Amino acid sequence: MLSMFLAPEIKEAAKAVVSNAAAAAPAVPAAAPVSVPKLPPLETANSWAMPTEASTFAESTDNLYYFITALSVIFFVLIIGAMLYFMKKYARRSEDQKTSSLTHNGKIEFLWSAIPAVLLVVIFAWGEIDWIKQTSPPPDAIDIRVTGRQWYWQVDYPDYPGVTLTSSTEEPLITMMVPKGRPVRLIMTSEDVLHSFYVPAFRVKKDLVPGRYTTLWFEATKVGEFNIFCAEYCGDRHSSMGGVIKVLEPDSFEAALREAAKLEQKPVESAADFGKRIYTRRGCVACHTLDGSAATGPSWKGLYGKEESLVGGETLKVDDNYIKESILQPKAKIVAGYTAANMPSYQGQLDDKQITAVIEFIKTQK
Amino acid sequence: MVTADKSSSPGGDHAREPSFYTSQKGLKSWLFTLDHKRLGMMYLVSTMIFFFVGGVAALSLRTELLTPELDVFSATTYNKLFTVHGAVMVFLVIIPSVPGAMGNFLLPLMLGAKDVAFPRLNLLSFYIYTLGAVFFLITLLTGSLDTGWTFYTPYSTSTGTAVISATFGAFILGFSSILTGLNFLVTVHKMRAPGLTWNRLPLFVWAIYSTAVIQILATPVLAITLMLLIIERTLNIGIFDPAMGGDPVLFQHFFWFYSHPAVYIMILPGFGIISELVAVHSRKHIFGYKAIALSSVAIAIISFLVWGHHMFVSGQSELAGVVFSFLTFAVAVPTAIKVFSWVATLYKGSIEFNTPMLYALAFLFTFTIGGLTGVFLGALSVDIHLHDTYFVVAHFHYVMMGGTIIAFIGGIHHWWGKMTGRMFNETHGRWGCLLVFIGFNVTFFSQFLVGQQGMPRRYATYVPQFQNIHVISTIGSYILGVGLLWTAIYLLRSLKSGAQASDNPYGGASLEWITQSPPIEHNFHGQPRVDTDPYNFPQIDRSGGMDHH
Numbered sequence: 001m002l003s004m005f006l007a008p009e010i011k012e013a014a015k016a017v018v019s020n021a022a023a024a025a026p027a028v029p030a031a032a033p034v035s036v037p038k039l040p041p042l043e044t045a046n047s048w049a050m051p052t053e054a055s056t057f058a059e060s061t062d063n064l065y066y067f068i069t070a071l072s073v074i075f076f077v078l079i080i081g082a083m084l085y086f087m088k089k090y091a092r093r094s095e096d097q098k099t100s101s102l103t104h105n106g107k108i109e110f111l112w113s114a115i116p117a118v119l120l121v122v123i124f125a126w127g128e129i130d131w132i133k134q135t136s137p138p139p140d141a142i143d144i145r146v147t148g149r150q151w152y153w154q155v156d157y158p159d160y161p162g163v164t165l166t167s168s169t170e171e172p173l174i175t176m177m178v179p180k181g182r183p184v185r186l187i188m189t190s191e192d193v194l195h196s197f198y199v200p201a202f203r204v205k206k207d208l209v210p211g212r213y214t215t216l217w218f219e220a221t222k223v224g225e226f227n228i229f230c231a232e233y234c235g236d237r238h239s240s241m242g243g244v245i246k247v248l249e250p251d252s253f254e255a256a257l258r259e260a261a262k263l264e265q266k267p268v269e270s271a272a273d274f275g276k277r278i279y280t281r282r283g284c285v286a287c288h289t290l291d292g293s294a295a296t297g298p299s300w301k302g303l304y305g306k307e308e309s310l311v312g313g314e315t316l317k318v319d320d321n322y323i324k325e326s327i328l329q330p331k332a333k334i335v336a337g338y339t340a341a342n343m344p345s346y347q348g349q350l351d352d353k354q355i356t357a358v359i360e361f362i363k364t365q366k
Numbered sequence: 367m368v369t370a371d372k373s374s375s376p377g378g379d380h381a382r383e384p385s386f387y388t389s390q391k392g393l394k395s396w397l398f399t400l401d402h403k404r405l406g407m408m409y410l411v412s413t414m415i416f417f418f419v420g421g422v423a424a425l426s427l428r429t430e431l432l433t434p435e436l437d438v439f440s441a442t443t444y445n446k447l448f449t450v451h452g453a454v455m456v457f458l459v460i461i462p463s464v465p466g467a468m469g470n471f472l473l474p475l476m477l478g479a480k481d482v483a484f485p486r487l488n489l490l491s492f493y494i495y496t497l498g499a500v501f502f503l504i505t506l507l508t509g510s511l512d513t514g515w516t517f518y519t520p521y522s523t524s525t526g527t528a529v530i531s532a533t534f535g536a537f538i539l540g541f542s543s544i545l546t547g548l549n550f551l552v553t554v555h556k557m558r559a560p561g562l563t564w565n566r567l568p569l570f571v572w573a574i575y576s577t578a579v580i581q582i583l584a585t586p587v588l589a590i591t592l593m594l595l596i597i598e599r600t601l602n603i604g605i606f607d608p609a610m611g612g613d614p615v616l617f618q619h620f621f622w623f624y625s626h627p628a629v630y631i632m633i634l635p636g637f638g639i640i641s642e643l644v645a646v647h648s649r650k651h652i653f654g655y656k657a658i659a660l661s662s663v664a665i666a667i668i669s670f671l672v673w674g675h676h677m678f679v680s681g682q683s684e685l686a687g688v689v690f691s692f693l694t695f696a697v698a699v700p701t702a703i704k705v706f707s708w709v710a711t712l713y714k715g716s717i718e719f720n721t722p723m724l725y726a727l728a729f730l731f732t733f734t735i736g737g738l739t740g741v742f743l744g745a746l747s748v749d750i751h752l753h754d755t756y757f758v759v760a761h762f763h764y765v766m767m768g769g770t771i772i773a774f775i776g777g778i779h780h781w782w783g784k785m786t787g788r789m790f791n792e793t794h795g796r797w798g799c800l801l802v803f804i805g806f807n808v809t810f811f812s813q814f815l816v817g818q819q820g821m822p823r824r825y826a827t828y829v830p831q832f833q834n835i836h837v838i839s840t841i842g843s844y845i846l847g848v849g850l851l852w853t854a855i856y857l858l859r860s861l862k863s864g865a866q867a868s869d870n871p872y873g874g875a876s877l878e879w880i881t882q883s884p885p886i887e888h889n890f891h892g893q894p895r896v897d898t899d900p901y902n903f904p905q906i907d908r909s910g911g912m913d914h915h
Contacts, residue, residue: 050751051820061747065818068745072738079709079734083727086712090648091719098907099650100714109654112706113699120695120741127745128688134747135684193521194614196679196754200820203751207680209615210520211608214681227829231754231822233514235521236441239825 054222054247055202057134062203064126071119134204137217141185144176148188148195148208149344150296151237152283153228160254163261164349166283167228167243173281174260175228175243178220179253185217191344196232199245207232220247236296237286265357275361278354287343290365297343298335300365309336323359385787385884400485403885405492406471407785410778412499413467414854416458421847423451428809428843431836434828444826445512446527452515453532457539458499460766461628463774464635465546465581466495469574471785473550475878475885476568478559478894483552487545494542501535504528514824516625517592519606519617523599530599533592540585540592543631547581550574559877561896568876568900569645569658573638576662580627580634580669588624591617615681622673630669632766634662636773637704640726643776644708646874647723648715651901654707661700668697678749687746694744701737705730716905720872721795725776728803732768736761739814754824757817763810775802775853782857783867787884790864794856801849808842876900 050062145156155176157163167175178184188197190208197216198205206216230241248256263281265274279285287296298308304323309315311334316322325332327350330343350358386403396404426447430438439447470488474481482488505511505528513522513529522529554567554575567575594605595617604610606617637658645652652658674682674690708730717723739761743749752758783789816835821828828836870879877900881890 048815050818057747061751064745065742065748065751068742068748072741076734076738079705080731083709083712083730086709086715087717087719087727090712090715090717092649092716097649097716097905099648099716099903099905101651101906101908102653102714103651103901104654104656108710109657109703109707113703116702117699120698123741123745124692124695127691127747127749130747131684131687131691131750134750135687193524194518198754198820198822200751203747205679205750205753209608209681211614212681227820229820229822233445233518233521233824235512235525236445238445239441239822239827242829 051200052222052226053201053203054220054224054226055199055204056219056221057130058201058203058221060130064123064130067126068123071123075116134217137185137215138183141183141217142178143185143187144178146176146186146188146197146208148190148192148197148230148234148241149283149286150192150235151230151241151286153197153241153243154283157257157261160257160261163257165261166281167241173244174225174246176245177253177257177260178245178247179250180220180223180247182250183217183219185215187213187215189213193234194232195230195234195241198229198231199226200229201226202245205231223247223249263354265353271357271360272364273361274354275357275359278350278358279361282346282350284358294337297338300362302366304359304363304365310334311336311338320359323362324355327355327358382882383886385882386887387787387884389887398489400481400489401887402470402474402481402485402488403785403889405488406467406469408492409462409466409470409495410785412495413459413463416454416499417463420451420454420459421850423447423454425843425847427451428840430826431828432840434830434833436827439826441826442512445514445824446510448824449511449514450506453511453536454502455766456515456628456632457536458502460632460770461539461543462495462546464639464770464777465543465550465574465577465631466492468570468639468774468777468781469546469550469577469635472781472878473553473571473574474557475784475881475889476571476876476900477553477557478562478877478890478896479553479557480888480890482549483556484549487549491542491545491549494538494545498535498537498539498542501531501538505532505535516621517595517617518621519595519598519612519614520608522595523607530596533595537589537592537596540589543581544585547578547585550578551582554578559894559896562877565655566896566899567659568638569641569652569655569662570635570638572659573634573641573662576666577631577634579663580631580666584624584627584631584670587620588628591620591624594620615677618677618680619673619682622676623670626673626676627666627669629762629765630665632770634665636729636770637662639773639777639780640708640729642874642876643722643726643773643780644711645901646780646872646903647720647726648712648717649873649903649905650711650713650715651899651903651906652707653710653713654703655899655901657703658707661703664700665697668693668700672697675744675749678746679753691744691746691749695741698737698741698744705734705737718872719796720792721790721799722776722780722872724796724799725772725779728799729769729772729776731803732764732772732806735811736764736768739764751820752817754822755817756813756821756823759823760810760813760817763813768806768810772802772806778857780872781878782860783871784878784883784885786861786864787867788860788864789867789871790857790860794852798849798853798856801845801852803849805842805844805846805849809839809846810842812836812839812842873903873905875903 050065053059053062143158145158147154153167153175155165165175167173186197188206188208189212190210192210195208196205197208202218204216204218206214208214224247226245228243228245230238234241263278265271289295289299290301292299292301303318306318307315308318322333327346330345386401399405430444508528508531510527511529511532512525512527517533554571597603598605598607602610604612606612606614608614641652641658672690672694674686675694678687743752743758743761779790779795812835816832819832821832867883869882877894880894
């Protein structure tokens with residue numbers, strides 16, 4: 001709708017404005033370049049409407065939204081209409097224009113307190129009924145565990161041992177797969193700061209709190225891919241902590257899930273290429289850049305074979321053993337200038353073959 | 367009508383006396399002043415400087431958001447900019463603006479008093495404010511802050527930026543707020559002129575009074591919360607950080623226990639200004655005086671019981687969500703009563719469309735949108751979708767900027783002649799108001815749309831389909847920036863070249879209008895006496911018999 005007014009030239013002009021501003025801005029110390037997750041478009045072209053409805057909650061939430069919108073428009077028109085009418089009718093025409101001695105009117109004051117109060121109770125009750133539904137997952141829901149980390153999601157399927165999906169800030173990866181028409185319960189926690197799991201198309205959102213579990217449930221009604229956003233500010237790459245949730249027909253769900261979760265070296269794939277897939281799929285990408293710029297962890301560019309000084313003053317040469325140790329026990333030897341607070345241990349998460357592939361990948365980053 | 371006691375002066379007419387600006391001279395006379403008017407002007411200047419700082423940060427953010435990618439700043443810098451924008455605007459601009467500047471200047475004048483109850487305490491408040499501001503400046507110069515103005519744990523206890531100096535700054539500012547509130551509370555109780563009963567107080571005084579109550583009761587909680595945060599960061603005692611056995615959601619409860627009432631610390635004084643502007647410029651008795659006055663008090667009380675509506679998706683209990691949602695709707699009623707009463711005041715009035723009145727009418731437009739969109743966020747299921755999106759950003763800007771700041775700018779124009787002794791150029795003023803009104807609505811209305819589409823707040827980058835609306839919003843923010851700059855320029859120019867202000871340029875009937883512009887050091891010659899209410903304008907037609915008394 002609004003895009004009618006914004007021809008591509010305007011977007012180009014916007015681009016030119018920011019690049020001029022960038023040129024004029026003082027040099028900012030280069031932080032990690034943050035890329036935008038390339039997410040599928042929201043399936044709505046109409047800026048005035050709510051996004052696609054893809055869960056069982058969406059319709060009722062939207063109906064309440066439109067109901068409040070309708071009431072708001074009515075009240076706005078009445079209030080501002082009266083204001084504009086009075087502005088025209090009672091504009092000062094002469095300095096000695098007389099004004100009414102009206103000071104109050106009990107009846108009308110009662111009415112304009114009582115009518116909104118009744119409407120507000122209706123809105124409250126509607127929101128409350130839906131809230132109770134949204135906070136009571138059905139007993140037959142499929143459980144999925146979600147872990148938030150700066151800055152990616154890890155999604156585990158307890159019913160499908162070994163199946164883990166992760167988001168990536170670089171590639172449009174399937175972060176979560178769910179079957180259509182089946183209730184799904186997410187049991188979520190965070191390993192660092194607060195995050196919030198938000199799927200606009202489902203109208204669901206819940207914070208992930210370190211040290212406790214929060215839950216959220218939904219039942220998808222549409223096959224397709226939908227955006228996941230992190231809605232609670234969590235630091236530098238908050239805005240790239242996105243993901244994709246893919247809804248499938250129930251009969252193709254399990255096979256597709258196993259396929260998506262597969263993280264094995266393909267027959268024709270080199271170890272380094274396999275390592276690159278692990279780099280994006282298992283969250284390394286969130287903290288380690290490939291272009292030499294510093295981020296939460298050391299960049300992998302030129303890392304292999306480099307002399308690094310450690311916290312505590314020692315130095316060492318980065319070799320296979322050091323990399324493996326850092327993956328499994330991140331806090332053992334920390335490179336000076338970094339803390340290992342944000343690096344999770346991959347003990348039990350990556351097997352030896354996968355670790356070797358990661359090392360091979362790092363070797364290629366010269 | 368109100369009268370000044372002129373018995374001390376034979377003939378009843380005074381030659382113009384030196385104003386409070388010229389009665390004492392030299393830098394020292396300002397630095398150690400006990401004069402509420404001088405302190406009010408000092409607050410005005412400081413808040414305007416910080417308004418400029420916060421505004422520059424805002425325009426930088428909007429420029430970055432012209433495209434989905436990062437172009438101008440790094441993500442870290444972007445995060446620092448929105449934190450600086452939020453923290454400066456809340457703690458250094460909006461909270462002290464109306465009470466500090468207008469409250470200090472006008473409260474004693476409206477009460478017919480020589481000064482506030484405790485002038486030395488008032489000076490101390492200003493210096494505490496200055497000290498808090500210094501800590502904020504230290505923060506900006508030492509790596510800044512990237513937690514957002516809400517300081518949510520555990521991010522705020524783990525980030526490497528200057529959290530301690532910033533929270534300590536906010537901690538100190540809290541004391542300034544508490545002492546000012548205490549001072550105003552006592553002043554309203556003890557310093558009213560003879561005949562100025564509670565039912566004859568200007569509504570601005572009622573608003574400042576209700577604000578003072580919240581400032582005194584809520585601000586200590588913020589101080590304690592920020593102290594706990596500092597203790598956790600410096601002494602590693604686990605209070606909020608789960609890694610040390612603390613509870614991060616507890617911080618949110620503490621924070622919003624203060625910060626939700628603080629929303630009313632920010633908006634109630636704006637309500638007070640609007641009541642004055644609407645009545646004076648339509649020369650009509652304010653409609654529903656008691657309802658407006660008591661709804662301020664009702665808001666002050668209920669505002670303490672709604673903090674959990676910021677936390678519907680935080681992991682707090684489901685029952686708590688239900689209770690907080692209900693109480694949130696309860697606070698909407700007194701707010702609606704005020705808006706209706708202001709519009710009803712226009713009925714059969716004599717409305718002049720000068721700059722202050724245009725700002726008051728703009729306020730009715732924008733604040734009505736701000737209030738109505740709050741209803742969406744109070745509804746539990748709808749809030750799940752809208753929480754932490756641009757819808758919330760748009761909503762609170764419609765309340766904080768479209769409400770408080772628009773009212774504040776209107777108030778500055780209304781009392782500009784009284785405060786400075788000069789009149790601004792009316793034509794320039796109306797153009798400025800138009801630019802601000804258009805710029806504001808273009809900037810923030812578009813954000814409701816992008817918010818309902820699911821665009822989360824505090825995003826340095828975003829998915830490309832949101833770009834159209836972001837470009838519109840940014841264009842709006844530039845118009846708004848130009849409007850505000852234009853306003854600053856003509857107001858400052860009027861100090862040199864503006865026409866001399868008369869004592870009562872708009873025909874106001876409250877006590878501040880009977881003294882000269884700018885007022886003399888002791889405000890009034892002799893003790894003013896009051897025998898009627900402040901909205902009894904001479905133009906009111908008493909022959910019709912519509913008056914209920």
